[in-house]
Amino acid sequence: MSSEKDFSEIVSGLAKKRGFYWGPSPEIYGGSAGFYDLGPLGKLLKNRLENVIRTSFVKANFWEVECPTVSPEIVWKASGHLDGFIDPLTKCTKCEQVYRADNLVEELADGESLKGLSLEEMTSRIQELGIQCPKCKSELGSVEQYNLMLKTTLGLDQTAYMRPETATSTYLLFRRLLTFFRDKLPAMVFQIGNAYRNEISPRQGMLRLREFTQVEGQIFILDADEMNWAPYEEVKTETLPLLTYQSQESGSEDVQKVALEQAVKKGYFQKPAYAWCVWLAHKIFSGMGFDDSNMRLRQHLPTERAHYAADAWDVELHTKSFGWVECCGIHDRGNYDLSRHQEFSKQKLSVKVDKKPVVPNVLEIAFGVERPLFCLIDNCYDVNEKGEVWLRFPPHLAPIQAAVFPLMGKEELVGPAAEIYHDILDSGLVTQLDQGGSIGRRYRRQDEIGTPFCITVDYDTLEDDTVTLRERDSMQQVRIKRSEVVPVLHQLVKREITFSSLTT
């Protein structure tokens, strides 16, 4: 087995070679870290993941919205991103090493903290404490803020920011949504769209991007409903692969399969509605091709979680490139966001409960699409001792679902192959017609981009109207009637039948 670093390069090499993703973009100008282009196959794959996500949310009674990616400064003032999500940085005046001012103080001065101080106060506090650059013992410069939002300007002079999360833009719709949902809570909406973070130094390719597609599902919900949640009752006997904070503190990475209701009983989840959100996140990731052998739900340690959060869990996926990768957060945001926007916008963002105004809580499922996209390619990568490569995508996620070949490039075989190709295309599947090179080479090409099924037209086809259907993973073939090609492919892709059922 190759080292972890080597493997991520193998994955990226294949992705680049076969048109999954390219970068950093713009490549012909040298590229900017944290930006990638999706090639034709990568875009198909991403669309398939987004379709799974969209379908899962819709089936769970969420409604989709889309908001602008740019909002004026006040929005981010209210959300807390402008003041709260800055990093106070200080730079050594001599060696130019940059430090997080708050971390540096907590580390070097016992019991001291910069929490709640202004930038000027932080600077003078560091001087008072006599803190110097740990590296070269020189004086540190003044504390400055580094905001992770990308700044822009609307019109001539209105300051605005690219959204660092889609969630905030969804919250701004609360009054409209309340009307749409006819004043009834809970209200469930989701958004799939781009978000932007001006990372100081993006690394690890597709895992840390400055522009990425975010998915965020929101439930606007009242206290009482959080504890009494009908959808939870329907799934509470299902099990989830949990890694609790207690096991982590005891140094264990062992996942326990725990039924949802057991997890609530044991206090891993405080609220049934939150537990259901964790279940839904797990279900969405299962649909995206990950199973419990490479997925776990990890509870945040008490030190990691925000002070107001009773429950805090992540979905993590295991990769051969980077080990466990954090891919999704399930958050109990309380009523912080709506309260803040109510305060800043002077608009009423409450509902009446027992004749009193109450600002609802928000439960959130949040993740980026590019991370599971990368993890799926990583997980599906397979290579044999001859160096032949397979991407073993589940059929419903494969960019190209079926390829059609004439056994040889003869006119009498190419004609029928082209007809079958068009039939498959018309039926709504993505397919490819390939007559270049030997038949073996063409099978291999499709293996390498993860096409689960290939159809080959040979001389028997001209006699008895049958074709061979070849499965990627087993490399087995079966003859089926030409008229069955389209329906059989659809059944295979939807996993209604297995390939082996055709061979008996």
Place this chain on the structure above:
RNA sequence: GCGGCCAUAGUCUAGCCUGGUUUAGGAUUGAAGCCUUCCAAGCUUCCGAGGCGGGUUCAAAUCCCGCUGGCCGCACCA
């Protein structure tokens, strides 16, 4: 952002140290053709490269500097 290492066709790589011998070599992929009745077969032909910008020199892929990007370590990842 700091330190170390690095950057040659789509991909992997040779040459660089010791400047001229190179029309930058190979493998693989890709395209066209021949052959071929099912798993990267064979033969022929073809496409395709020293990141960007400066400097040194008669001459730079080769030496030097800057930028950009990558990897590793540190920091960062709300």
